[in-house]
Amino acid sequence: MTATATTGTDVRLTGISKTYGSFTAVHPLDLSVPAGSFFALLGASGCGKTTTLRMIAGLEDPTTGTVELAGKDVSGLPPYKRPVNTVFQNYALFPHLDIYENVAFGLRRRGIKSVKKQVDEMLDLVQLGDLAHRKPQQLSGGQQQRVAVARALINHPQVLLLDEPLGALDLKLRRQMQLELKRIQTEVGITFIHVTHDQEEAMTMADTVAVMNAGRVEQLGAPADLYETPRTTFVANFLGTSNLLTADVLGTAGDDILLRVGDTKLTLPATRCTATARTGEKLLVGIRPEKITLTHADDAGTVADGRNSVRGRIAQSSFTGVSTQYLVDSPAGTGLCVYEQNIERDSRLVPGAEVVLHWNPGHSFGLDAAQNVEAGTDVEAEGAG
Amino acid sequence: MTTTDLPPVAPAATPEAARRTRRVPYWLLLPGILWLLVFFVAPLVYQASTSVQTGSLEEGFEVTWHVATYADALSEYYPQFLRSVGYAATATALCLLLGYPLAYLIAFRAGRWRNVLMVLVIAPFFTSFLIRTLAWKTILSDGGPVVAALDALHVLSLTDALGVTEGHRVLATPLAVVCGLTYNFLPFMILPLYTSLERIDGRLHEAAHDLYARPVTAFRKVTLPLSMPGVVAGTLLTFIPATGDYINAELLGSTDQKMIGNVIQSQFLRVLDYPTAAALSFLLMAVILAMVTVYIRKSGTEDVV
Amino acid sequence: MAPHSRVARALRRNLVVIAGLGTLAYLLLPNVIVTVFSFNKPNGRFNYAWQRFSTDAWTDPCGVADLCGSLSLSLWIALWATVGATVLGTLIAFALARHRFRGRSSVSTLIFLPMAMPEVVMAASLATLFLNMGVSFGFWTVLIAHITFCLSFVVTAVKARVMSMDPRLEQAAQDLYATPLQTFLKVTLPIAAPGIAAGALLSFALSFDDFIITNFNSGSTVTFPMYVWGSAQRGTPVQINVIGTAMFAVAVLCVLVAQLAGRRRKRS
Numbered sequence: 001m002t003a004t005a006t007t008g009t010d011v012r013l014t015g016i017s018k019t020y021g022s023f024t025a026v027h028p029l030d031l032s033v034p035a036g037s038f039f040a041l042l043g044a045s046g047c048g049k050t051t052t053l054r055m056i057a058g059l060e061d062p063t064t065g066t067v068e069l070a071g072k073d074v075s076g077l078p079p080y081k082r083p084v085n086t087v088f089q090n091y092a093l094f095p096h097l098d099i100y101e102n103v104a105f106g107l108r109r110r111g112i113k114s115v116k117k118q119v120d121e122m123l124d125l126v127q128l129g130d131l132a133h134r135k136p137q138q139l140s141g142g143q144q145q146r147v148a149v150a151r152a153l154i155n156h157p158q159v160l161l162l163d164e165p166l167g168a169l170d171l172k173l174r175r176q177m178q179l180e181l182k183r184i185q186t187e188v189g190i191t192f193i194h195v196t197h198d199q200e201e202a203m204t205m206a207d208t209v210a211v212m213n214a215g216r217v218e219q220l221g222a223p224a225d226l227y228e229t230p231r232t233t234f235v236a237n238f239l240g241t242s243n244l245l246t247a248d249v250l251g252t253a254g255d256d257i258l259l260r261v262g263d264t265k266l267t268l269p270a271t272r273c274t275a276t277a278r279t280g281e282k283l284l285v286g287i288r289p290e291k292i293t294l295t296h297a298d299d300a301g302t303v304a305d306g307r308n309s310v311r312g313r314i315a316q317s318s319f320t321g322v323s324t325q326y327l328v329d330s331p332a333g334t335g336l337c338v339y340e341q342n343i344e345r346d347s348r349l350v351p352g353a354e355v356v357l358h359w360n361p362g363h364s365f366g367l368d369a370a371q372n373v374e375a376g377t378d379v380e381a382e383g384a385g
Numbered sequence: 386m387t388t389t390d391l392p393p394v395a396p397a398a399t400p401e402a403a404r405r406t407r408r409v410p411y412w413l414l415l416p417g418i419l420w421l422l423v424f425f426v427a428p429l430v431y432q433a434s435t436s437v438q439t440g441s442l443e444e445g446f447e448v449t450w451h452v453a454t455y456a457d458a459l460s461e462y463y464p465q466f467l468r469s470v471g472y473a474a475t476a477t478a479l480c481l482l483l484g485y486p487l488a489y490l491i492a493f494r495a496g497r498w499r500n501v502l503m504v505l506v507i508a509p510f511f512t513s514f515l516i517r518t519l520a521w522k523t524i525l526s527d528g529g530p531v532v533a534a535l536d537a538l539h540v541l542s543l544t545d546a547l548g549v550t551e552g553h554r555v556l557a558t559p560l561a562v563v564c565g566l567t568y569n570f571l572p573f574m575i576l577p578l579y580t581s582l583e584r585i586d587g588r589l590h591e592a593a594h595d596l597y598a599r600p601v602t603a604f605r606k607v608t609l610p611l612s613m614p615g616v617v618a619g620t621l622l623t624f625i626p627a628t629g630d631y632i633n634a635e636l637l638g639s640t641d642q643k644m645i646g647n648v649i650q651s652q653f654l655r656v657l658d659y660p661t662a663a664a665l666s667f668l669l670m671a672v673i674l675a676m677v678t679v680y681i682r683k684s685g686t687e688d689v690v
Numbered sequence: 691m692a693p694h695s696r697v698a699r700a701l702r703r704n705l706v707v708i709a710g711l712g713t714l715a716y717l718l719l720p721n722v723i724v725t726v727f728s729f730n731k732p733n734g735r736f737n738y739a740w741q742r743f744s745t746d747a748w749t750d751p752c753g754v755a756d757l758c759g760s761l762s763l764s765l766w767i768a769l770w771a772t773v774g775a776t777v778l779g780t781l782i783a784f785a786l787a788r789h790r791f792r793g794r795s796s797v798s799t800l801i802f803l804p805m806a807m808p809e810v811v812m813a814a815s816l817a818t819l820f821l822n823m824g825v826s827f828g829f830w831t832v833l834i835a836h837i838t839f840c841l842s843f844v845v846t847a848v849k850a851r852v853m854s855m856d857p858r859l860e861q862a863a864q865d866l867y868a869t870p871l872q873t874f875l876k877v878t879l880p881i882a883a884p885g886i887a888a889g890a891l892l893s894f895a896l897s898f899d900d901f902i903i904t905n906f907n908s909g910s911t912v913t914f915p916m917y918v919w920g921s922a923q924r925g926t927p928v929q930i931n932v933i934g935t936a937m938f939a940v941a942v943l944c945v946l947v948a949q950l951a952g953r954r955r956k957r958s
Contacts, residue, residue, distance in 0.1 A: 059864070080864045080867045080868055086865045088858045090856070092858035092859050096880040096881055105863070151866065155867070410791040413785035414785045416777075416781060417779060417781055420778055421841065424834055424835075424838040428816045431818045432815040483709075483712075486706045490711070494710075502714070506714070508941060508945075511937050512721060512938045513934060519738075519926060520720035528739070568720070575713075653814050659821070663818065670808070
């Protein structure tokens, strides 16, 4: 017990699920969140991430399963008896109380009489000291957001739950608040569980991300691992963009799997493949757009040996500043997406040009072909409820 | 996400607490609903039974299922029924005609005067409506400036010819009663109209103008359809009480302008013929219910078109 | 451009303003008359025609028999009817706005009916009940009648307010260690307060000004509207206008003060 207090598991969900009538919002789910970590639940709207969060807070009764906080089963406890606090979507600041009283609310409910020092300190932490006697509706979105964080953190919860806390802010402010939340989390060292539909936000802030889809956790891991080695097409498409090619397995050579897409032969390191590759069957090969290099067909000879290469023709190009994005049609697949850094722009790379796409086989990944290739591509990213 | 469409039920952590939470609404409802059952539903039941009783005040009343009371009441008092519906409908139409510009003015054109105008619309409520209705007696009095002006403009000759006034006077004529009804229920038209107009995004007007709609067309195709909920609510809030009203007919009309409310009142309080009063009440309710149902159906389809 | 066509154009553009102000004049004209005639010194019993200026009625507002008695009775009845209707109505409103239960739509219908029914029907039916029960008419029957018809208006006002309240506020309170009772007292009730106040004010105004239902259920008890009604037959004392004017002035003053206070609070 003593060991878990600092390094062990803070939140453990065991077989937790939630159904409403015939609709299953969350399928039985096991999840452990290490103490002191910044954990993100990422998914599209309706995937069950907020329901999961609300079950931890006690705002929703799980249909099955238990919630443990620091080794203690709290499943039967009402929200006001759980040592967790929530930053609500749209903040839910009490409109009839000023900022000071909003922040002091939790302390007062626990019968703490002298709250001034703590409230002042907390308002300083979120840099709102001089607005203490304003009403919430007189504050900007970003300020309200910080009040919501202060109001929760002042109680020194075991875990801080954040439900789409940045959803109502504009892009620039969102970036700023991402860094600020990260700073606060490092400063106070409390476990944060953050629900978001924004994959960039999840990857920027969290140590560990759980990608949820249709009431299930698809994959859990560090942001870089999820990005580089997605294990399902949903994760591959939902986190960033992936080109997924359906390939025939020709066999193996050493540590590599030999594949054929159309008339092109490709290799894939076996360690980069999460599915079992059987000769004669299909496999999905994924490659991120920024890992692909584009070379004009006239210079095809300059492509180094050992790289996978595919011929194609540029269908579309768009300049985005940092990079140029190309859509390339090839026998291996149409509409392959390629991002090229705008360092030395080859003026021949215009729509209609014949090109070679090539990449390091170690940058691609293999997935089970018995999945929907389109999963996670067009999920609406609105973070409702 | 998944939770927004669900009922806002207070969270309950244990089955025991859940059971207690489930019982809460019934405890909240108990006193008020009991009150309404005893003092609203039970009276209606009593009245229903009274309407099929016969007897007299001296010998007592008895339920004899004398349904003929309804037929008798209707055949004797159908002029008052027709008059009530006619006056109420006219007053409602006038309220809409007069109230719409004012509601529109407050919603879109008043600027910083909006609150002041709202106060001025509601303020008359604070003076007893009977006192204000009596003031119309002064305003419309025979020698008064209003009648003199109307007479000079030959309006009264016209209205006399139409039968809404009589003998070059306004008091004790249908015009006076309708004028009083319109006045009394005008705020009930303006407030719902204002509420629905105020919700309309001002940019919709700009969009309509941008899309080649002239002001009148923009009003007909955008503003008016969007304010229909207010129109429907306002007409109902005006028409229903106006049909049952008897104050205006009593204070501003003569015996020729008696409405059904006057009949119910005198049957109940003066003649003490309770069965007839009860039957008339139910007939009035039935008439209003029928008209309101038809109206809601109609306006519902208009909404779609 | 010819000046008259410019005038015509300005007129046309401001047609709705002119029409709206016309309606406002129609609405306020009787109040002007009431005020002006509170300074009248009529010949005879009726105060319908202007004779000459006098402040007699203002210096002696209770100078006519029973007038101030009926006024204070009306205020008492309105006060208690407001208390009763607000308590009962608020409870129902909370049940409807915050809970799902069986029979919810029947309850909604039951609340809606009294508002959708002509007053005279409700008045007659309630009087029928009292007659059948052998209850003697008076203060209590009037109070019961007033609570009954004010109830629905309170429910509507409070329910609208509670429904528009973000349920997350109550969840936030629970999340911040407030027990259900504390949540209700510290969050739900303060936020619902404007709705409750609106319902209470409406009740007070409706009860104070009610004539039809009172007329059927008052017996020999004379409320202020009953007094005015009677005076329309017997003779209208100028004091009626004085009270009408005073009520109007006090109400408008209250609203203005409340608005000014609200604006100052917003600025600071």
